Amino acid sequence: MRIVVLVSILFSLSAMGDSADERIRAAIFDNNIPRLRTLLNGVNLAERGSVYMHEAVFFRRSNAIRVLVEKGASLEATDSAGRTPLMDAVEGPDVDLATVRVLVEAGADVNAVGAEGDVLSRATKSGSAALIRYLMDHGAVIRAPECTGGMNPIMSASGGGNLAFLQRAVLDVRRFINNRGTRNQTALMMAAKEGKYSTYQFLLQQGADWNLTDEEGNSLLMMAIDGGDIRIVRDLLAKGMNVNHLSNHRNNALSRAIWKNNPAIIKLLMEKGADASIPTGPFNKLPIVDAMGPFGRRAFDELVKHLNQDQLWQGLEAVTTGVFRERHNWDELVKRIEATPARRNRIMAEAGGFGDLNTIKKLKAQGVDLDATDGRTGETALMKAMRRDQNQIGQYLLQNGATFDPRNAEGDNALLVAAASGNAAGARMLVRAGMNVDVHDMNGNTPLIRAVIKGDRQTVQALLQVGATANSPGRAGRTALYHALANKQVNVARVLLEACAPLTEIDSGNTQPETLANGGYRREESAALLRLIQQRRNNPRCH
Template identity: 25%
Template sequence: MALHRPPLVLALALLAVPGLAEEQGDPTEALRIEEAQTAVRQRNYAEAAETLAELAAAGNAEANYMLATLYRDGRGVPQDEATAFDLTLAAAEAGHVEAQYSLGTLYLSGRGTDEDAAEGRRWIAAASAAGHARAKEALSELEARAAEPVSDAEISPREEAPGIADLAPSQIATELGWTLLIEAARRGEGQTVQALLEQGAAPDETDKQGRTALMHAAEAGHLGTARSLIDAGADPDLKDADGKTALALATEAGHFEIVEYLVMQGARSDLADNAGARPLLRAIEDGQARIAMLLAGEDLPVEDINLQSELLMAAARSSGPELLRLLSDHGLPFDLLDRDGRGALWHAAASGNAAATAFLIENGVGLDRADEAGEAPLHAALRFGQAETADMLLAGGADGSLATATGNTPLMIAAQQGNLDAVRRLLEAGVDIDLRNAKRNSALMLAAQANRVEVVRLLLEAGADKRLRNQDRHRAHDLAVAAGHAEIAELLE
């Protein structure tokens, strides 16, 4: 099978030219990866794909691997197994361990490339050598199987039904215990699934992970296949080894139509997995607002205060006003707190969810409600570098002088983080420029130690006292010298 790069990657190849990203003022690669991860959680797949394509063209291994998953699932880009293989290969060759394991399974199953057992084993062995737990298990099973004689019955497909001849078990399928029914369901081969069921295949047969054909179809997004299995008597409430049902897997994969169908067929949405999470919580955490609203309409456990809090905080981090409003309509008050004493506004601001932050401010949530460490939403937004939500809180009237339990004010945090706009806004609001924290450090000292040159300039222009000393008797100048920040040391002489 010919390998190829996606057109989007090729079109953006110029971004790999050294220095181009810096000239355009792009953030660091790590920050852009984080932005792409946020976009994926919020189901902004096209946005994530564009960011990842730029980074992949520049050779970023994590971006190649993440983009491969989007092409494999057809999220934000056309579904393309060959392109997914190419990107996984690029990430694996760059040393990405998870990609190496994934590449090994692709070679063994023949997804996106020609089946090649030797290459599959080689890449799984590489991942195993790097400490990948699943790769170690897979390699052990491959080696054990290689030592066993293989009978014709194990490798001969059933040929009575159309399409079954194409489902000869691959090495990885045999290793994972995928039956012909499961393999057909994974691929969405509806006619083959129907033929196998008519021949007597058990609809609830499982693989080595305890997953049924229905679970595989639900996770892969094959609605027609899921219908056939349900019609044949498949149980939608069975759990796999992780405690996940077909509904949970469809929810995590973002397949709304399958979730809707399973709910209509009576699938229970209140079943928690081994980690204690129900499908509704997973949907909210992943920013799957449409699915979450569907599930919330079916099952909202208002009797469990801790679960109520989890749902509300997850919605504040990842979802928009519609879901927050729905949760409120179901009886969840916006003033709920999590185990650390943090409210919904704290989570919205800290995660940079501007839509949720604006909605909660408009609905009168306490702007200055602090957690057990005395950290209010404004402190959190500034500490996590969320400039937009920090600005919204300040504009909404958050107290710019409020100190945490360790005495850090918003000005100190903004100065240390190098948030020049926030520092300027706080100074304009009249906060005390020379307040000091529990260690007697001022905003100027923290900025000097963190090498925030422009912030130091602004604080000096605003009248910050450079003669102040902290509990160790160090001035801002001393801290800059000790940290090797010559330019700031010169400014503070």
């Protein structure tokens, strides 16, 4: 918090941009009281005193504080975060009681309320018994949180684990034990979400209600999971708290444990009846899908141990279709799934994309066809291997009986998939294995045209090297060169023109290549393409 205050002070001063302010600030920091008195003469502290006062408090310059008060600086002026100087002085683990005394003796309000509680609420965070005693001896009182900006000393001490204060103020604890503060939370919730087990136990003994929810519908169990103390989690489950309670945002205890990447709590929740089939969050994701997210691998590894076959299969569906295509997740799911024949086909196909040779061999030994499709996109293991640059898998499949014939739901075979995916080495391998290099897709485009449309120079070059026909027409009679010129792909066009791609009949309308090259607003690319076309026309090797 002191760092935040300092940043606020420096920002405020720098924003003024006045050398007089810099001199005053330096005098406060140096504790040069005579110079400070001189510099403050004629300064309107009603406007700027708050900045100087907060800086004097931060650097614990008691004499500077006295001078500022003497010169008219307000003791109750707040900073950009709504804090008075006394609030700054009492907060933190290294509170300077002498600074607090100066402010209080000068008349600072010990019961001032800010945006995040009153003075005493902030003081209880530090755990300083002497500070709290001093404030209460000078009039600070414990009030309900609704009277103190949503945070009273009981709640603050509970979140900070200041058990000594709570024990001394036990009558006030009982008085305000279930009062609601910020976000409609209670003292017990503060203790649970900060993982303060001893404080949690004490509050329960004083009558705290463990079956309340906050304004977002979060249960105490969910907050305890955020706090990470498994003893609190275990105690709440033993009390019978609903492990599958959903908050207003459709989160529950299991989703919170996954987000916290806490395998021990996940294990406990699953043993106590957490339902892994309940979708959570704004996108209604299953827990196994949540566990594939950016929260960490430990949550996923624990959760899969407790899932039934249908839930494991839902995980496999997610890992093959979602954004979190981690091989680790695939391996953990596949080894636990007891697949039906239809599911074995799906696994065979998907294994190609994950480069999982062991699973492919295992399924082949069980009689699963290497050309089995995934039942969703119509792709085979070979197609998925080409899409993911898994060329060693592709080589194994070709050597062990995978065929060239299958096409997916879009009408593409493995070579078309490789070309469209930018897998130059895979495309070369397939052609050398015997696949027709000029095969057409449903739109009449060849692998070469697909590679040109993608703008993949390396794949274009690889296909030409293994015999692709440069002027083979595709949709609307457009050749590969047509697409390269129309899309202003200079590097791709260079490869085609250096391979002597024909300049005539590049589409069904007999469009001239220079016309295509000149079109549009990309003048530099157009000029480069025109030069390449002229070089092609002048190349004797191409005649």
